[in-house]
Amino acid sequence: MRVLVIEDHPTLGRALIHGLSAEGFAVDLAADGEEGLFMASDTGYDAIVLDIMLPRVNGYDVCRRLRAAKNWTPILMLTAKDGEYDEADALDIGADDYLTKPFSYVVLTAHLHALMRRGRRPRPAVLRASDLHLDPGARTCRRGGVSIDLTTREFSLLEYLVRHQGQVVSKQDLLAHVWAEPYDLDPNVVEVYIGYLRRKIDQPFGARSIETVRGAGYRLAGDGG
Numbered sequence: 001m002r003v004l005v006i007e008d009h010p011t012l013g014r015a016l017i018h019g020l021s022a023e024g025f026a027v028d029l030a031a032d033g034e035e036g037l038f039m040a041s042d043t044g045y046d047a048i049v050l051d052i053m054l055p056r057v058n059g060y061d062v063c064r065r066l067r068a069a070k071n072w073t074p075i076l077m078l079t080a081k082d083g084e085y086d087e088a089d090a091l092d093i094g095a096d097d098y099l100t101k102p103f104s105y106v107v108l109t110a111h112l113h114a115l116m117r118r119g120r121r122p123r124p125a126v127l128r129a130s131d132l133h134l135d136p137g138a139r140t141c142r143r144g145g146v147s148i149d150l151t152t153r154e155f156s157l158l159e160y161l162v163r164h165q166g167q168v169v170s171k172q173d174l175l176a177h178v179w180a181e182p183y184d185l186d187p188n189v190v191e192v193y194i195g196y197l198r199r200k201i202d203q204p205f206g207a208r209s210i211e212t213v214r215g216a217g218y219r220l221a222g223d224g225g
Contacts, residue, residue: 001046001116002026006036006062007078008054016049019105025112033057040066040073047074047112050095052086060093064125067094072122074115078103092137094125127162130223132201132209134162141201148200153178157193158201161210161220170217194218 003025007013010031017027028043030036033054040048040062048066052059063075077095079086087098096115099108127134131144136159141148150158156178161169171187179185194210202209211219 001112002028002043003047003049003112004028004030004036004040004043004045005049006030006033006040006054006059007049007051008032009051019108020049020112023105023109025109033059033062037062037065040071041069045073047076047115049076049078049108049112051078052080052090060089063090063095064093067123067125070122072120074118074120076108076111076115089137092125094123096123127159129162129165129209129220132162134159143201143205143207146205150197150200153193154197154200157190158197161218165220166222168213168216168219173217190218 001024003020005013005016005020005027007016007029008031013029013031017029020027028039028045030039034056036048036050036054037057050059050062054062057065059077063077066073066075074097075095077086077090077098079090079098079100087100090098096118097111099111125135125137127136133142134155135141139155141150141155141158157174160174160177171190174190175185175187179189194212198210201207209221211221213219
């Protein structure tokens, strides 16, 4: 299994090559973000180990550009000991996992094997249904380039619909996944919030994204309506 390590610290870079090679991986090293981007785009790696603080192009931008180019190679990002926000940002822009420095090679190897088992299935950081774009990390919604202001509940409801676009989802499913205490709520609250969403994401644009499937629930049209 071939792994690309993008790490600018010479000592850590050499240690990663030695440690991963000892575990049976074939390892290539890139010493900066620009070189890493080129190598990741040019070679079919099974996983990428990516540091955040890199010269020329930082780790966040490397990850963001790879995902924008539809490169779904699993990415494990290395974060600082107190890098709580680093970890959150890494996952939001499309990384698959993170590991906090310092770490053991036993743990690093286990994380890499787990990532490789998941494979290269598409995992876009920004969700799309035609011209409707939803960014869960930044909590933003746009349609045709126009920003749409959504409440937290509206955003969560739309995110669930977009993740299941083309599928019929029942009121019960939406209650269970969007509301914290669904059993205390009247299912008609879903209908109310669907109405809120339609007035924001559909009506101003002459679209009909959210379809009502009588007796079954709702469906977000895969083509955006």
